[in-house]
Amino acid sequence: MRVVTFVRELQDLLGEERVLADPLRRHVYGKDGGIRRGDVAVVTLPATVGEVAEIVRIASRHAIPVVPRGAGTGLAGGAVPTSPSLVVSLTRLTEIEVDVESSTAWVGAGVLNLDLSKHTAAFGLHFAPDPSSQAACTIGGNVANNSGGPHCLAEGSTVNHVLAVELVTAAGEVLMLGADAPDPVGLDLRGIVVGSEGTLGIVTRVLVKLTPNPPAARTLLAAFDRVEDAAATVSGIIAEGIVPAALEMMDQPMTIAVERFVGAGFPTDAAAVLLAEVTGHPAAVAAEAELVRAVAESNHATRIRVAADQAERDLLWKGRKAAFGAVAQLAPDYYLHDTVVPRTKLVEVLAQVYDIADRYDLAIMNVFHAGDGNLHPLMAFDASQEGVLDRVHAAADEVARVCVAAGGSLSGEHGIGLEKRDLMPLVFSEADLDAQARLVEAFDPDRLFNPDKVLPTGSRCFDMGRPVPEGIWI
Amino acid sequence: MTSVKVALQRRLAAFLSDPIEGAPEGAVAVAPATLVAAAEVLKTASEHSLPVLVWGGGTHQGIGGRVDPAIVLSTARLDSIVDWQPEDMTVVAEAGVRIADLEERLAERGQTTVLPETPGDATVGGVIAAGISGFRRLRYGPTRDRMLEVDLITGDGRAIRGGGRVVKNVTGYDLPRLATGSFGSLGLIGRVCLKLWPLPEAQRTVTLAQPQSDYGYRPLAVIEERHQVRVYLAGTSAEIEARTAELGGSHEEGWWWPDPLEGLIGLSLRIAPRLLADILEQMPSSWSYQALPGVGEVRIGVRDFDPETMSALRRWAESRGGALVLTDAPASVYSTFDAWGAVPAGMELQRRVVARFDPDRIVNPGRLPGGL
Numbered sequence: 022m023r024v025v026t027f028v029r030e031l032q033d034l035l036g037e038e039r040v041l042a043d044p045l046r047r048h049v050y051g052k053d054g055g056i057r058r059g060d061v062a063v064v065t066l067p068a069t070v071g072e073v074a075e076i077v078r079i080a081s082r083h084a085i086p087v088v089p090r091g092a093g094t095g096l097a098g099g100a101v102p103t104s105p106s107l108v109v110s111l112t113r114l115t116e117i118e119v120d121v122e123s124s125t126a127w128v129g130a131g132v133l134n135l136d137l138s139k140h141t142a143a144f145g146l147h148f149a150p151d152p153s154s155q156a157a158c159t160i161g162g163n164v165a166n167n168s169g170g171p172h173c174l175a176e177g178s179t180v181n182h183v184l185a186v187e188l189v190t191a192a193g194e195v196l197m198l199g200a201d202a203p204d205p206v207g208l209d210l211r212g213i214v215v216g217s218e219g220t221l222g223i224v225t226r227v228l229v230k231l232t233p234n235p236p237a238a239r240t241l242l243a244a245f246d247r248v249e250d251a252a253a254t255v256s257g258i259i260a261e262g263i264v265p266a267a268l269e270m271m272d273q274p275m276t277i278a279v280e281r282f283v284g285a286g287f288p289t290d291a292a293a294v295l296l297a298e299v300t301g302h303p304a305a306v307a308a309e310a311e312l313v314r315a316v317a318e319s320n321h322a323t324r325i326r327v328a329a330d331q332a333e334r335d336l337l338w339k340g341r342k343a344a345f346g347a348v349a350q351l352a353p354d355y356y357l358h359d360t361v362v363p364r365t366k367l368v369e370v371l372a373q374v375y376d377i378a379d380r381y382d383l384a385i386m387n388v389f390h391a392g393d394g395n396l397h398p399l400m401a402f403d404a405s406q407e408g409v410l411d412r413v414h415a416a417a418d419e420v421a422r423v424c425v426a427a428g429g430s431l432s433g434e435h436g437i438g439l440e441k442r443d444l445m446p447l448v449f450s451e452a453d454l455d456a457q458a459r460l461v462e463a464f465d466p467d468r469l470f471n472p473d474k475v476l477p478t479g480s481r482c483f484d485m486g487r488p489v490p491e492g493i494w495i
Numbered sequence: 496m497t498s499v500k501v502a503l504q505r506r507l508a509a510f511l512s513d514p515i516e517g518a519p520e521g522a523v524a525v526a527p528a529t530l531v532a533a534a535e536v537l538k539t540a541s542e543h544s545l546p547v548l549v550w551g552g553g554t555h556q557g558i559g560g561r562v563d564p565a566i567v568l569s570t571a572r573l574d575s576i577v578d579w580q581p582e583d584m585t586v587v588a589e590a591g592v593r594i595a596d597l598e599e600r601l602a603e604r605g606q607t608t609v610l611p612e613t614p615g616d617a618t619v620g621g622v623i624a625a626g627i628s629g630f631r632r633l634r635y636g637p638t639r640d641r642m643l644e645v646d647l648i649t650g651d652g653r654a655i656r657g658g659g660r661v662v663k664n665v666t667g668y669d670l671p672r673l674a675t676g677s678f679g680s681l682g683l684i685g686r687v688c689l690k691l692w693p694l695p696e697a698q699r700t701v702t703l704a705q706p707q708s709d710y711g712y713r714p715l716a717v718i719e720e721r722h723q724v725r726v727y728l729a730g731t732s733a734e735i736e737a738r739t740a741e742l743g744g745s746h747e748e749g750w751w752w753p754d755p756l757e758g759l760i761g762l763s764l765r766i767a768p769r770l771l772a773d774i775l776e777q778m779p780s781s782w783s784y785q786a787l788p789g790v791g792e793v794r795i796g797v798r799d800f801d802p803e804t805m806s807a808l809r810r811w812a813e814s815r816g817g818a819l820v821l822t823d824a825p826a827s828v829y830s831t832f833d834a835w836g837a838v839p840a841g842m843e844l845q846r847r848v849v850a851r852f853d854p855d856r857i858v859n860p861g862r863l864p865g866g867l
Contacts, residue, residue: 197840205765208680212639213673308734433663435665456657
């Protein structure tokens with residue numbers, strides 16, 4: 022009965038066509054790009070911030086959890102409801118308003134990442150974070166996960182490019198956090214909302230900083246017989262004092278998969294392939310490209326290919342960004358991991374990753390943002406085989422443990438969601454997790470938004486137990 | 496000396512420090528040498544609801560509401576560079592490390608934190624707590640983008656850590672960024688891990704007579720002053736030569752950063768970058784300034800207290816989503832000209848957040864806008 026009233030209230034607000042409660046839709050919206058499925062009560066498709074606020078107030082009255090959702094390309098289960106939930110799909114919030122003079126834009130949460138950069142190209146500007154899913158993922162989703170991408174090496178992740186967010190709070194208020202002026206006064210709540218995976222409120226609009234398109238760029242592909250040589254090249258380039266726009270690496274299994282898929286001429290006999298891009302002033306780019314080449318040669322690169330033109334650049338990048346699509350040819354399912362280690366630990370950790378895959382009898386291939394130590398081991402499998410999912414999860418856990426033991430962290434750009442929530446105690450103490458839980462409580466005391474994500478159950482249990490004053494006044 | 500002060504000195508005997516130059520007199524001065532000791536101090540203060548003023552180099556104490564502390568907690572003994580990994584380009588430093596010292600050390604391997612260029616005695620913890628950025632923020636972003644990990648001692652004495660010692664990380668809520676510009680409202684920023692950048696092969700300062708609408712593709716920094724503009728270049732020698740030719744003007748090798756502005760009162764005007772040129776034309780002629788095009792920050796030195804003009808400028812900025820903030824002034828000014836101006840949206844939310852870290856509100860109480 023209660024659900025019926027609830028759905029009717031939503032229909033009164035949005036009309037029947039924007040409230041989806043049929044079994045097919047509830048099934049489709051129950052999953053993201055990862056491998057878990059959740060439980061959807063109803064899906065709403067608001068078109069304005071006012072509607073989002075009203076939806077939140079209705080959900081709050083009925084105590085039904087609210088799960089915000091962008092394009093559902095996430096891999097950590099961040100948009101997968103853990104109990105029958107109201108899904109708020111933000112894909113209809115698609116306005117873009119550019120301020121060319123300040124190089125900023127107000128962007129609806131539902132705008133696709135690549136559409137934003139296409140929209141601003143006429144002004145010679147782009148949005149720097151470029152996740153591999155950029156043709157499909159939304160800016161709202163990028164903000165929720167603090168998404169990265171290859172070009173975050175030099176430009177930083179999404180949080181570096183968000184100046185303000187419009188946030189619908191648990192009370193159904195609309196708050197503007199941040200400003201187009203620098204250093205807004207008061208606590209930087211915008212910074213904590215970015216990367217909060219939809220647990221603090223619903224971001225409906227984002228003020229982003231736009232980055233000038235570089236006047237010149239050069240993309241190089243280097244092949245190596247040993248992974249160690251490719252990694253040494255990465256360290257060598259950074260040690261020379263330049264931070265290239267991107268430094269991406271693929272191991273041999275991944276290169277073979279990609280080459281079969283895009284036919285970009287990637288060397289399939291190499292143990293590792295390094296894709297480096299330098300951008301900037303034309304005079305800088307020539308010199309830096311030479312330097313990258315010299316470092317690669319001194320580290321025994323077997324082949325170095327410099328993209329001759331934009332078409333060849335695009336082809337090389339297509340190969341890199343299509344890596345995950347390429348895997349679909351090999352097996353029906355894949356598990357894409359995301360961990361970070363200090364850059365200097367790449368080779369050592371990678372050897373352990375291969376070893377883990379061997380022990381669990383899983384096909385593993387690696388593509389990673391080598392410049393910032395962000396690993397993406399990818400396990401391809403067929404979920405219809407009995408017991409394979411258990412092996413995949415066990416191997417993924419071990420990979421995470423190995424990375425943390427090497428001084429790394431659980432996620433560099435995909436988020437914690439459900440997938441890594443229970444691994445959080447590997448990196449944080451009880452007191453740390455409790456502090457994070459308290460922070461969430463300040464935003465959302467009843468845990469209306471995306472409950473059960475990021476923090477493991479029981480995080481808010483730590484209590485100092487205030488000691489009895491020792492009577493210094495006596 | 497009051498009996499309260501004597502009792503407090505006895506209780507905090509293990510951490511007492513010599514008087515701190517420039518700090519409010521009458522408060523008990525402590526300088527804990529470890530984060531555990533700092534936690535002890537804050538626990539004691541919290542138990543008895545005693546206000547604590549955190550003191551680094553004293554450089555940015557002019558920003559924010561005035562604090563009347565019972566305890567001044569100096570970070571002078573929290574002064575170690577704990578871990579520097581040049582290959583990973585990260586450094587872990589305690590709050591009391593002087594930026595000048597840290598930069599000198601990092602320069603040995605050609606690296607920089609990109610923290611303020613003319614820091615004086617400013618400390619790592621102080622600059623982060625005050626959310627102060629260097630001129631190079633035009634190219635590298637503000638100080639919050641340096642922050643990888645933070646160790647906080649909350650107002651009620653809990654030791655907590657957020658972030659991690661890797662350059663890219665989305666594991667858990669971003670406490671390092673929340674701490675940046677928090678002015679102690681979450682507690683003491685005890686230790687941080689910062690992302691480093693390489694120092695370029697070549698450095699040059701180009702001086703121009705007039706502001707321009709375009710300084711070329713992403714210069715390192717640009718500072719517009721009343722009678723000159725300085726453009727800072729970084730990169731390979733070839734790049735710098737090419738850019739100098741494009742810009743014209745005169746040039747010197749190296750980066751020549753201007754000294755902090757002189758004046759009775761320091762102000763920080765923060766506006767959308769597109770508004771900058773207009774407002775600079777209207778700036779009173781007796782005021783000196785350093786304006787950062789592309790950033791929207793104007794550092795202003797005011798010779799005489801001029802509440803009328805200052806208020807008018809504040810109204811102008813606030814009505815356009817900006818702010819005019821006091822950065823330095825004689826104590827009397829703060830009672831007639833608010834340190835911050837209008838309180839930001841979401842003040843209630845800010846209060847709720849702060850209450851989760853400093854429930855008794857003892858660290859720098861009243862320093863943030865809205866008396867928080």
